[in-house]
Amino acid sequence: MIPHLVYFADPMCSWCWGFSPAIDAIARSHPDLPIRLVLGGLRPFTETPMDEQAKAKTRQHWQHVEAASGQPFDYGFFDRESFVYDTEPAARAVVAARRLDAGHAFPLNRRIAHAFYAENRDVTDPNVLISLAAEEGLEAEAFAAVLNDDATREETLADFAVSQASGVTGFPTLVAGPAAENRADYVAVAIGFRQTEAVLEAVGQFLRNNAS
Numbered sequence: 001m002i003p004h005l006v007y008f009a010d011p012m013c014s015w016c017w018g019f020s021p022a023i024d025a026i027a028r029s030h031p032d033l034p035i036r037l038v039l040g041g042l043r044p045f046t047e048t049p050m051d052e053q054a055k056a057k058t059r060q061h062w063q064h065v066e067a068a069s070g071q072p073f074d075y076g077f078f079d080r081e082s083f084v085y086d087t088e089p090a091a092r093a094v095v096a097a098r099r100l101d102a103g104h105a106f107p108l109n110r111r112i113a114h115a116f117y118a119e120n121r122d123v124t125d126p127n128v129l130i131s132l133a134a135e136e137g138l139e140a141e142a143f144a145a146v147l148n149d150d151a152t153r154e155e156t157l158a159d160f161a162v163s164q165a166s167g168v169t170g171f172p173t174l175v176a177g178p179a180a181e182n183r184a185d186y187v188a189v190a191i192g193f194r195q196t197e198a199v200l201e202a203v204g205q206f207l208r209n210n211a212s
Contacts, residue, residue: 004035004177005026005034012087017117018066025200041164046087050083074120089125115128172192
């Protein structure tokens with residue numbers, strides 16, 4: 001196996017939004033380093049609208065992420081009534097992008113997160129997801145068809161299963177493998193949020209340790 005990274009994330013995970021500059025920095029610093037995106041499934045298939053207690057808890061999380069990362073947040077989100085925080089449609093949208101063109105998975109994941117956190121757009125709405133995909137260069141009609149395809153739903157569930165089987169307990173989680181020659185185990189780069197500089201140093205150390 002060649003050195004690579006696996007990133008377990010969710011486009012509606014606030015700490016993943018805070019971590020996105022680190023992922024962007026890795027791509028810039030190590031353009032030839034493969035990164036596999038696995039959709040973790042933060043809270044898929046939620047059916048209960050957020051109550052005031054849930055809003056207060058979520059707002060607190062966002063404030064922590066904003067303070068730690070400097071990423072923008074639109075707190076107008078908390079003026080919504082009866083919002084159902086179902087992360088499955090957004091995750092499925094990223095999988096749909098991956099099925100159409102793997103190169104669009106990371107950009108759409110980031111675009112969805114930005115739309116949700118910084119623009120207060122409802123990314124549980126399929127029409128919004130189709131619009132965002134079109135903004136990222138995917139043909140809207142083709143994307144809509146794949147978004148609603150049973151195979152995309154199954155592949156999304158498969159991503160969730162991989163995350164659970166890998167022992168991932170929170171997002172973001174970034175791991176690197178192989179740890180050494182002829183080994184298939186992985187080493188942690190970030191379990192939860194880390195500052196970009198620390199992440200780049202960890203990735204650099206991993207690559208030095210695995211230099212051929």
